[in-house]
Amino acid sequence: MGNPMRIRAAEKDGVTEVKVLMNHEMETGQRKDSSGNLIPAHFISELTAKHGDKVVLQAEFGPSVSKNPFLSFKFKGGAKGDKVVVSWIDNKGDTRSDEATIG
């Protein structure tokens, strides 16, 4: 299980804005350590955001995304008090899921 994400979701005029700060190494697999050995790739490969049962965002991530990625998106139909759940899976099969209440 990976490190927790920070999620903030706020509704205004029917549009919910979600901001997510992930906590992940996002190692590209192209860097070498000080003794010259390749550092194995380790990155989030897929991300899903759900509002209730409905998937509101699905994204493919890859090694070109920065360490500790920040993601922000908007969707229609959320109401204050609803939950937004964000989950990711990385290339090693590790997963993480966190939620926030829409404010």
Next chain:
Amino acid sequence: MSRFSKTVVAALLAGCALGAHALDRYPGLGRVATAEEVKAWDIDVRPDFVGLPKGSGSVDDGADIFENKCASCHGSFGESNEVFTPLVGGTTKEDVQTGRVKALVTGSFPQRTTFMKVPTISTLFDYIQRAMPWTAPKSLKPDEVYAVLAYLLNLAEVVPADFVLSDQNIRDVQNLMPNRNGMSTDHGMWPGRGMGNGGKPDVKNVACMKDCKTEVKLTSSLPEYAQDAHGNLADQNRLVGGVRGKQTVAPAEGDEKAIAGQPSTNAIATALATEKGCMACHGVANKIVGPSYQDVAAKYKGQDGAEARLVAKVKSGGQGVWGAIPMPAQSHVKDEEISKLVQWILSGAKAQ
């Protein structure tokens, strides 16, 4: 007085006493500040929490205030590096235990965030209260400062999400600051070894007294093709003191002297014109007070005796050829220098 030595306090007190004394010495000038006036200025919060206002604020409240008043610059999670280094990041649970941020030693985090560096929580309180938001400093009430600080502490995983920071528990939180043991005064910068060691500076510049080098030896220089990477250094140099920037624009073709690192005739004339103040009134290609050198060169092109006439004109000054504004006599310039300058002007006033 845990962080600042008694010397500082003594010095400050001495300063106050002096102020009162100064008033006695100049009767009728100024007055002693009233208690209210002093209080309005006296907003600092010190490492021993002297000056800390009463109040409290929760992580939740702080999150809302931060989103409205701080996130536009620092990011919703204090993560943005757009206007400033991130406020949060790079600290671990282990750092909270040890009080020393490991990433500062290993370099494993790309930036040095505020929470990685700051040893005292009072500094954050003081700074936010005094200076933030950037666009409206001193606009936060004490409870709001407690709240945003609680939120930042939660982002840095120093306190839990249901935490309420207050003047009552801020001392306990100080003992959780990730870099609380990272401050050192054992160095050559002020104040060094607690003040009083004479604060040995960290640079040494000893004047040579014997067996000194007699000549300067250049050990490295920019390759030819990169010399003009920052334009012509000679043009950028202030004309103060004996140092002159090198002519770094590409030397004119066939000018071997310039290529060999010696200034060309044109470069010498350019420097001379600058030094003698001609450039204050004349541009090479543009009119300032007087005509541009290129205009002068064009006007007299191919004319017999032009050089001699112009030398005389510069020496004694005059008006009417280019307009009503006179050129003052340039009598401070030696005759042979005026000749050199006029030749240079008539040949097009090239920099190289």
